[in-house]
Amino acid sequence: MHKKVMVAMSGGVDSSAAAALLQEQGYDVCGATLKLYDNPDIGISDRTRTCCSLDDVQDAKSVAYKLGFRHYVFNFGMHFRKDVIERFVQGYVCGETPNPCIDCNRYIKFSKLLQRAILLEKDCIATGHYAQVTYDTNSGRWLLKKARDQSKDQTYVLYMLTQQELGHTLFPLGGMLKSEVRTFAEQRGLVNARKPDSQDICFVKDGDYANFLTNVMGTPAIQGNFIDCRGTVLGKHKGIVHYTIGQRKGLALSFDSPRYVVDKDAVHNTVTLGEQEELFSDKFYVGDLNWIALPELNERMQVMVKTRYHQVETLADISPADDGKVLVRLQTPQRAITPGQAAVFYCGDTVIGGGTILK
Numbered sequence: 489m490h491k492k493v494m495v496a497m498s499g500g501v502d503s504s505a506a507a508a509l510l511q512e513q514g515y516d517v518c519g520a521t522l523k524l525y526d527n528p529d530i531g532i533s534d535r536t537r538t539c540c541s542l543d544d545v546q547d548a549k550s551v552a553y554k555l556g557f558r559h560y561v562f563n564f565g566m567h568f569r570k571d572v573i574e575r576f577v578q579g580y581v582c583g584e585t586p587n588p589c590i591d592c593n594r595y596i597k598f599s600k601l602l603q604r605a606i607l608l609e610k611d612c613i614a615t616g617h618y619a620q621v622t623y624d625t626n627s628g629r630w631l632l633k634k635a636r637d638q639s640k641d642q643t644y645v646l647y648m649l650t651q652q653e654l655g656h657t658l659f660p661l662g663g664m665l666k667s668e669v670r671t672f673a674e675q676r677g678l679v680n681a682r683k684p685d686s687q688d689i690c691f692v693k694d695g696d697y698a699n700f701l702t703n704v705m706g707t708p709a710i711q712g713n714f715i716d717c718r719g720t721v722l723g724k725h726k727g728i729v730h731y732t733i734g735q736r737k738g739l740a741l742s743f744d745s746p747r748y749v750v751d752k753d754a755v756h757n758t759v760t761l762g763e764q765e766e767l768f769s770d771k772f773y774v775g776d777l778n779w780i781a782l783p784e785l786n787e788r789m790q791v792m793v794k795t796r797y798h799q800v801e802t803l804a805d806i807s808p809a810d811d812g813k814v815l816v817r818l819q820t821p822q823r824a825i826t827p828g829q830a831a832v833f834y835c836g837d838t839v840i841g842g843g844t845i846l847k
Contacts, residue, residue, distance in 0.1 A: 490516040493658060494605040495614045496597055497521050497551065497559070499544030501680045502616030504551040505673045506660040510614055511555055513660075518610070519552040519559040520601065521545050524568040524592075525691055547680045554677070564600055571595035573691060577705050580697070580729045583754035583847065584828025587645070587797075588689055594648040602656055612656040617642045620662035621654050624781075630654035632780050634837040637665045644797050647832045647842035648778045698730045712757030714741065717750070717766060725759045728752045734767055734824030748824075768821040774806075774814045774831045777843035781835070785814060791833040791840055793818070795825050801834060814843065 495507040497519040511517045521544070545561060552559035572591045579586030597615065605613045618635035619642050630651050635641040649657070661669055673681035692700045701707040709727025716722055723741045725731065730738070735749040739761070750767055751760035779785065785808050792801035793816060803819040816831060825845060832842035 490514055491612065492516045492518075492610045493612050493614050494560075494601070494608070494610045495519050496601055496616075497548035498616070498686075499547035499680065499683075500616065500685065501670060501673050501678070501683050502618075502661060502685075504548070504616075504678050504680055505669045506614055506616040506658075507551065507557070508555055508676055508678065509660045509672065510658065511557065517555075517557045518608075519548060519557060520604070521548045521559070521561050522596065522601065523561055523563045523565060524596070525565055525573075547683070550679045554679075562601070562604055564596055567600055568592070568596055573705070577701060577707055579828045580701055581707060581754065583728055583752035585732045585826045586828040587830055588691075590645050590648060590830055593645055598649060598653045598657065602653060605656075612658055614658035614660060616661055617646060617659050618661055618666075619643045619646055619659045621657060621659060623655075627781070629781065629783075632839040633662075634834075634839075635659075635662045640666050643834075643839050644794055644830065644832050644842075647780070647830065647839055649780070650778070651780075654780070698727075701729045702727070710757060712759070714739070715758050715760055717760060717762050722761060728754060728757060728759055731759050733826040767823050769825050770818045770821040772816050772825050772831075773809060773846045774816055774843040775812070775846050777812065777814060777841060779841035781838055781840045785841075789840075791835055793834070794832050795822060795829060795845060804833075806833060813846065 493510055493515045495503060495510065495517060497503045497507060499521065507517055507519055549559050572588050572595065575591050576586050576588045602613050618637055618640040620633040620635060622631050622633060624631050632643055632646060632649060632654060634643050670681055698709070702709045707729060709729055711724050711726055712728065714722040714725050731749045731752060733749055736746055739747065741747070745763060747761040748764060748767055749759055750762040785806065788805055788807040790803070790805055793804040794801050802822060805817045806814050809815045827845050827847040829845050830842055831845050833840040
């Protein structure tokens with residue numbers, strides 16, 4: 489009996505190629521596209537805008553029809569608003585810079601989709617992410633490993649996958665280069681073979697986070713003080729939601745040398761400005777941890793760490809701290825380590841685990 493797999497199909501080339509590849513490998517495939525929001529509700533009037541658009545659903549349906557398998561559309565809008573959009577808003581209100589793509593993977597694309605797949609008596613789910621899953625017989629654990637195409641590797645936004653989810657998830661493209669995926673799709677006449685990759689956060693139009701927060705979600709942008717690291721008032725800011733750590737442009741202030749956002753304090757509604765060297769730090773704490781390669785961290789461990797999606801990994805020591813947190817000590821200070829972003833730990837090509845950078 490062939491394994492039954494439900495493929496998350498965004499309408500893009502990667503998920504469509506993943507479905508076609510699994511079908512050719514003998515899996516019993518069906519597709520599922522997730523409806524996560526209505527464009528007018530998030531201030532988007534263009535029906536073709538980003539993922540979840542009408543055109544994306546149609547592209548996914550077209551591929552499913554061509555390949556001859558069933559296609560579902562699941563409305564997870566209520567869950568997406570609660571677990572992704574509202575968490576995104578709350579993060580900014582608290583002075584953090586959250587990563588909603590990680591929350592979407594954690595709460596929607598894997599958790600909710602896997603639940604729905606099991607309900608429909610499927611054996612597993614699959615996505616077009618560039619990553620690989622293996623089973624380690626020595627530890628008895630599922631491992632998340634980097635993709636063959638290092639330039640497209642997406643393990644950074646998948647560190648939160650549980651053992652249950654990893655054991656029921658396939659990443660068919662993990663061993664392929666992006667160029668090979670597009671060629672594969674072209675050879676099979678898939679309608680989206682040359683469709684551009686989406687870049688921005690799907691529910692934020694043109695990457696304008698402040699506009700989304702203030703004009704769409706109604707988050708108040710309350711003026712406060714720009715200060716330096718000694719607490720001296722430098723001028724007025726237009727609301728902390730307008731700023732991120734490391735930002736230089738858009739401060740509307742003039743100085744003899746460049747100034748950058750080095751801290752945000754939601755309690756006192758202040759934004760701290762400093763010089764370039766004040767952006768660098770060599771230690772920070774991480775919470776809300778998820779471990780993959782080990783059950784938990786009991787002792788100091790040397791790893792490579794990434795604190796941003798496109799950042800080059802750097803050598804670090806991690807050790808247990810109070811209240812389930814982890815202390816990260818970097819061998820080389822890094823720039824603009826930002827609360828709310830993820831810190832992901834690696835050993836070679838294997839993800840050890842990760843969590844959220846704390847203030």
